[in-house]
Amino acid sequence: MAKSVNSRMFIHAPMLVLVLAAIMAPCKAATDALVDPTLPPAAMIPPGTGKSSDDLPVGPVLQSVMMAPGRKFATISGQTLRVGEKFGGATLVKVSDQEVVLRESDGTLQILKMHPAVDKTVSMPSSQDVLLNAHKTKTPVQSAAPDIR
Numbered sequence: 085m086a087k088s089v090n091s092r093m094f095i096h097a098p099m100l101v102l103v104l105a106a107i108m109a110p111c112k113a114a115t116d117a118l119v120d121p122t123l124p125p126a127a128m129i130p131p132g133t134g135k136s137s138d139d140l141p142v143g144p145v146l147q148s149v150m151m152a153p154g155r156k157f158a159t160i161s162g163q164t165l166r167v168g169e170k171f172g173g174a175t176l177v178k179v180s181d182q183e184v185v186l187r188e189s190d191g192t193l194q195i196l197k198m199h200p201a202v203d204k205t206v207s208m209p210s211s212q213d214v215l216l217n218a219h220k221t222k223t224p225v226q227s228a229a230p231d232i233r
Contacts, residue, residue, distance in 0.1 A: 143194075144160045144161045144171060144172075144186070144194075144196060145160065145161050145196070146158060146159075146160055146183065146184055146196035146197060146198055147159040147160065147161070147162070148198075149179055149180070149181060149182075149184065149198065151179065151181065156179035157179070158176060158179050158184045160176075160184070160186075160196065167179055171186060173188060173189045174186035174187060174188050174189070174194065175187050177193075181198075182197060182198045182199070183195055183196060183197045183198060184196050
């Protein structure tokens with residue numbers, strides 16, 4: 085009896101392999117389209133890897149900023165710098181949450197943005213704008229006490 089069970093499993097094994105291959109093929113195609121979020125930025129990918137030079141950014145690339153009380157760091161094209169340190173011939177002079185400023189040796193400023201394709205706009209006035217413009221509004225002051233006449 086054990087021999088007949090083994091022979092039946094041997095006959096069905098190729099069919100099982102074909103069924104599993106048919107099930108897994110669409111999964112492989114779906115995973116090929118996914119982008120690995122841990123890959124380095126395109127500027128750091130070595131030439132000859134299938135990327136065209138049009139896809140690569142020109143010049144330094146701001147990759148991250150780290151800010152804490154009394155400390156500001158920026159990672160530019162793989163090099164982590166503090167304010168005042170040099171990147172090539174330029175000095176890092178300012179770090180904010182979305183951009184950094186480099187001063188070239190000739191005094192020109194270069195602004196590197198975290199997301200250069202995104203144009204950040206303010207949808208609400210800041211609290212500072214509200215305070216500065218508060219005196220310009222002319223709303224009548226109403227008393228909290230009831231009007232007795």
